[in-house]
Amino acid sequence: xxxxxxxxxxxFFLTSFAIGQEFNQGTSVVNVGFGLGGSFNTVxxxxxxxxxSASYEYGMWDVPGPGVVSLGGYLGHKSYRFDNNDKWNYTIxxxxxxxxxxxxxxxxxxxxxxxxxxxxxLSYDNTYYAAGTYGNELAISAxxxxxxxxxxxxxxxxxxxxxxxxVSIGVALRL
Numbered sequence: 001x002x003x004x005x006x007x008x009x010x011x012f013f014l015t016s017f018a019i020g021q022e023f024n025q026g027t028s029v030v031n032v033g034f035g036l037g038g039s040f041n042t043v044x045x046x047x048x049x050x051x052x053s054a055s056y057e058y059g060m061w062d063v064p065g066p067g068v069v070s071l072g073g074y075l076g077h078k079s080y081r082f083d084n085n086d087k088w089n090y091t092i093x094x095x096x097x098x099x100x101x102x103x104x105x106x107x108x109x110x111x112x113x114x115x116x117x118x119x120x121x122l123s124y125d126n127t128y129y130a131a132g133t134y135g136n137e138l139a140i141s142a143x144x145x146x147x148x149x150x151x152x153x154x155x156x157x158x159x160x161x162x163x164x165x166x167v168s169i170g171v172a173l174r175l
Contacts, residue, residue: 023068023100023110027059031157033170051078051165068100076164086126092164094118113144147172
């Protein structure tokens with residue numbers, strides 16, 4: 001019984017790493033993660049929670065290089081609280097495009113870089129003034145990232161860039 005369980009586990013790992021996971025035309029992926037840092041700068045004593053984010057990508061076009069261009073959406077949120085109970089909420093809603101480079105020929109790896117056009121929303125609630133919004137604006141940002149797939153549909157991702165977080169990590173799900 002123990003031997004058969006051991007062989008099943010070994011077979012699972014060998015087959016999960018043997019699957020080629022390049023990002024192709026028609027591929028759909030959802031990333032859900034958390035991050036640290038961000039483009040919202042603060043001064044003073046504060047507490048902050050890690051940001052949370054979700055993104056969706058769909059492989060639209062094969063392009064020379066070799067690679068695929070994807071289009072998708074992004075939603076991210078981060079909040080800060082100062083010692084005097086002032087609270088700031090930073091939310092980004094964006095549309096993004098990425099180039100997925102398929103020339104590395106490493107199974108299970110998807111590397112990409114792209115740009116995002118987003119609407120940045122900053123709201124606050126403080127002790128002395130009424131709640132409101134501050135500095136809502138359109139913005140353009142860039143990012144680079146990678147995904148490593150453990151199975152055909154499940155993996156981990158990390159991204160570096162400007163937005164609700166400077167560094168994000170989390171899970172990736174192929175649909």
